[in-house]
Amino acid sequence: MTDHPSTYRAADTNREGIQWDDRASLHLNGDGGGVLDGAKGVRRGTFAELIRFVMTLPESERGQYHIQKAGDREYQYAEIADLSTHEDFPAA
Structure with a gap:
């Protein structure tokens, strides 16, 4: 997974396209956000992994979440x- 870019020489900080391997x-929905928002996540992974997970949920439940x-x-x-x-969405 990619992390926030380093400021050292600013290498690889402006990649084009969707960053499927970003942390997510x-x-x-409605979990309140706030200072402790990061701790309220129910699942963690790459952006692509979480998209794939949401799409495996029953259709009636998918709208209850956001990434x-x-x-x-x-x-x-x-x-x-x-x-x-999306045409670039990575295979599992």
Whole structure:
């Protein structure tokens, strides 16, 4: 998994495309966020792993979750579903 980039020589800090291997965590919608938000994740892994996991849930449950990706970006179910069909989405 990638981590936040180093400031040493700023190498590899501006990669193009979707960073499927970024660290991410799965959260229940409405978990409150806040200072301890990082501890409220129900599952952790790469961005691709969590997308794959959400898509294996029963369809009625998928909308109850969102993914928080490195850099504090949140992805709701509609985006997760779109990303799961992206042409670059890595195979399991």
